[in-house]
Amino acid sequence: MQKITFLLIISISILINCNKSNNIKINNLDTLNLKNNNIISSSKINGLNDSDISHEIYEIEGESIIVRNGPGKNYNKLINQKATDMIGETQYIKVDYTCRISVEEESNGWAKIKVVDPDYLSATHQGWIPLKYIVKNTHQANSVKLSELEYEIISISKNNNNNNSENYNIYLDVRNLSKKDLFSFIKQFREKNCSTCTISIFDTKSIKNLIDVYPLSKNEYLKFADHFVAWSTFDVPKLVNFYPFQDSQYKDYGGKNFKERKMR
Numbered sequence: 117m118q119k120i121t122f123l124l125i126i127s128i129s130i131l132i133n134c135n136k137s138n139n140i141k142i143n144n145l146d147t148l149n150l151k152n153n154n155i156i157s158s159s160k161i162n163g164l165n166d167s168d169i170s171h172e173i174y175e176i177e178g179e180s181i182i183v184r185n186g187p188g189k190n191y192n193k194l195i196n197q198k199a200t201d202m203i204g205e206t207q208y209i210k211v212d213y214t215c216r217i218s219v220e221e222e223s224n225g226w227a228k229i230k231v232v233d234p235d236y237l238s239a240t241h242q243g244w245i246p247l248k249y250i251v252k253n254t255h256q257a258n259s260v261k262l263s264e265l266e267y268e269i270i271s272i273s274k275n276n277n278n279n280n281s282e283n284y285n286i287y288l289d290v291r292n293l294s295k296k297d298l299f300s301f302i303k304q305f306r307e308k309n310c311s312t313c314t315i316s317i318f319d320t321k322s323i324k325n326l327i328d329v330y331p332l333s334k335n336e337y338l339k340f341a342d343h344f345v346a347w348s349t350f351d352v353p354k355l356v357n358f359y360p361f362q363d364s365q366y367k368d369y370g371g372k373n374f375k376e377r378k379m380r
Contacts (some may be wrong), residue, residue: 134215134234134241134354173232174219175251177259179212179295183243187226194243209241211249213296214354222247234354260297262304265289270324275314281350283314287321290345294380298346299356306353317346334369341366342373 184191199207211217216233220242227250231241266289275281288301302315316327326332326340341361348356358376 134211134231134237172218173216176211176213176215176217176249177251177296178249181211181245181249183209183211183229183241183245185243187223187228187244191244196240209243211241211245213299214356215241217250219250259300260293262301262308265301267301268321270318270321271327273328275350278312278350281312281314282310283316284310285316285318285324285327288317288319288345290317290319295356295358298358302346302348302353302356312350314349315347316344318343319345337361337365338369338371341371342375345375 183194185194186192194209196207196209211229211231215231215237217229218232220228220230222228225247226244227247228244229242229250231237268287270285270287272285273283275283284305286305288298290298293301298317302317305315306313320343323340323343326336329336332340341359341363344359344361346356346358347360358379359374362371362374362376
């Protein structure tokens with residue numbers, strides 16, 4: 117049940133926001149197959165045309181930004197039909213800091229955008245968002261500087277699913293860091309240290325002896341879950357899961373400190 121619930125959460129997240137999916141594995145749990153065989157990378161098949169290609173590509177600042185059918189909050193939110201059909205209640209098209217977009221036009225502090233990365237969302241994720249969420253100055257893209265953060269590599273191990281990839285377990289002082297800051301840290305760390313690696317971030321080094329231990333006892337699970345802050349795999353680098361072990365098992369064990377709810 118734990119794996120099924122986690123699979124559903126990730127699937128919904130992918131449908132609603134811009135996160136990519138592929139094969140995902142938590143520590144030594146079974147691999148969760150999230151391949152989408154219907155994804156086509158051709159720009160033209162996904163609705164891009166020559167005018168899109170000539171536009172500059174920008175990043176997004178923020179998460180869960182609603183896309184509307186006009187330049188203002190008085191315009192309707194665009195419905196995400198696939199996510200709505202899956203969940204059984206109305207879901208809306210959203211973009212976040214994992215997206216890259218082109219800007220079609222601007223009006224009254226709003227921008228008409230099209231998602232270009234991931235490209236399989238280009239046909240559906242088009243509409244208007246506030247201009248303030250678009251990063252037009254490339255120097256704004258990284259919200260934190262790697263050199264200014266306190267972090268330490270706890271351990272490195274080979275990835276059992278890919279001989280060319282390694283698992284980096286990292287202690288990071290996450291105080292005062294937002295989700296965007298953590299995403300930026302992971303991105304910069306990969307650029308500096310490894311092009312393809314799985315990154316697990318912990319807020320203490322005291323859990324070192326629990327890494328890669330399976331199964332965990334009840335108390336070990338609760339401790340590990342409370343300090344396992346973020347996780348991003350080598351094959352889905354734009355998908356960052358926050359507090360991934362604070363799940364249904366965590367709740368069944370009596371865990372109550374759901375930290376993601378408190379994150380900025």
